[in-house]
Amino acid sequence: MTGNGVNVVDVAIRRSSCSSESLRTMVEMCCRCLYEDPVDRPSMEDLLWNLQFAAQVQDDYHSSDASPISPLQPSGQLVIQ
Structure with missing residues (x-):
């Protein structure tokens, strides 16, 4: 992840x-x-x-022990813990 703002x-x-x-998305x-x-x-929607x-x-x-995931479709509510 070097060279894309993660520093x-x-x-x-x-x-x-x-x-x-996840980190790359937040930094972007x-x-x-x-x-x-x-x-x-x-x-704000984006x-x-x-x-x-x-x-x-x-x-x-976390739930899959770092196994590959499928792309997320926009749905649901934002949950802040």
Whole structure:
């Protein structure tokens, strides 16, 4: 995951059991939120969908012992623990 912004993530998080796909999605969304032109920033709907995706990827990563996952379809509610 080098060269795609992950270097800004705290080392403790990178070394944790966080899935690389989940982390990559969160970093990408953070970077997109910082675009100078507001038109280029993600909508709240897009942001929430991607955060739901990252959470689902992380849940699947933990529940399947890092086995491959299938793509998530947008559905459900955002659950913050």
